[in-house]
Structures are given as C-alpha cells and as structure tokens.
Amino acid sequence: MKIRFDLEDDDLSVLQNKNVHADFYLDSYLEVFVIDDNKEMLLFFTTIHSTIVIDFNQLLIELHQTGKEQVLDTFGNANVYTFKKVGSNLLITNFDEFSNSVEWQYAFDFMAFTKAYTNELRQHLKNLVEKDAKIIKRPNFMLLRQGLNELEIVVAP
Numbered sequence: 001m002k003i004r005f006d007l008e009d010d011d012l013s014v015l016q017n018k019n020v021h022a023d024f025y026l027d028s029y030l031e032v033f034v035i036d037d038n039k040e041m042l043l044f045f046t047t048i049h050s051t052i053v054i055d056f057n058q059l060l061i062e063l064h065q066t067g068k069e070q071v072l073d074t075f076g077n078a079n080v081y082t083f084k085k086v087g088s089n090l091l092i093t094n095f096d097e098f099s100n101s102v103e104w105q106y107a108f109d110f111m112a113f114t115k116a117y118t119n120e121l122r123q124h125l126k127n128l129v130e131k132d133a134k135i136i137k138r139p140n141f142m143l144l145r146q147g148l149n150e151l152e153i154v155v156a157p
Contacts, residue, residue: 001112003043003120006031034108034116041106043092044081046074050140053121057147059083060114063090064154079103085110111155118151 007030030052031045046052052074059070063085072081078098084091090110094103125144128135135141 001116002035003116004033005124044074054143061150115155118155121148
C-alpha cells in the first residue's frame with residue numbers, strides 16, 4: 001500500500017518566490033490518493049491542505065488511541081469522511097451531503113494505511129524543507145512535524 005499527496009504546485013516552486021509567503025503554499029489545493037493492489041483511489045481532496053493534514057494526523061492518532069469513530073471535514077467540498085477502526089481494519093466512508101448518500105466505502109489494514117500515510121507525510125515535509133529551510137519556523141509546519149512525530153510512534157514496531 002502507498003499513499004500519494006498531489007499538490008497543486010507539486011514542484012514547490014512557490015516556496016522559492018520571495019513575494020509569496022510559505023503559508024500560501026501550505027494552504028494550496030491537495031489530493032490524497034491510496035494505491036492498493038495496483039488500484040489508485042482518490043481518498044479526499046481539499047484546499048487549505050496544511051490544516052486538513054494536521055487534522056488528519058490527529059484523526060489517525062485518536063483512532064489508534066481510542067478506537068472511536070472520527071470525522072474529517074475537508075472544507076473544500078461537500079463530502080464528509082468517516083473513519084472507523086473495526087478490529088485491525090480501517091473503514092473509510094465518503095458521504096456526499098449534496099446527494100445525501102454514500103459515494104464510496106473502503107477498508108484497509110489500519111496499520112498498513114497509517115504506515116503508508118506516515119511515509120508520505122515524512123517525504124512531503126522533507127520536500128518542503130529542501131525547497132525552503134525557513135519553512136520549519138512556520139506554525140503550520142511545526143504542527144505538521146509534531147503530527148509526524150506522533151504518527152511515527154504509532155507505527156513503530
């Protein structure tokens with residue numbers, strides 16, 4: 001299993017623009033894909049991506065710690081994503097509020113999903129720092145890094 005973040009400006013060139021603040025990049029459009037059994041599935045998409053990723057980090061940690069159902073609101077669309085831990089599996093439901101119906105439901109091994117997500121988040125943060133080392137001082141980046149550190153504890157053997 002693999003998770004991929006597709007960013008609006010995936011070459012991160014906006015970070016090299018001295019006239020654009022790093023928070024502009026951290027709030028750009030994001031699509032999150034899951035690749036499992038040679039199938040690629042769009043998990044969710046959003047604007048304000050750093051906020052959503054921070055929320056999603058916390059959601060996975062809470063789900064691991066409490067097992068209680070969690071909801072992710074992506075702000076940028078009318079879909080609500082529900083995450084349930086059922087045994088060792090993660091059940092993700094995409095509910096479309098416009099049509100008032102379930103669009104899809106996926107089940108993954110919770111730990112495999114969390115490891116794949118943690119790996120992609122680690123790579124994402126590394127790419128950010130390589131493009132603009134000063135980004136580590138941004139509050140959103142610090143929260144992203146904190147979430148990564150906590151997720152790495154969850155997935156540690």
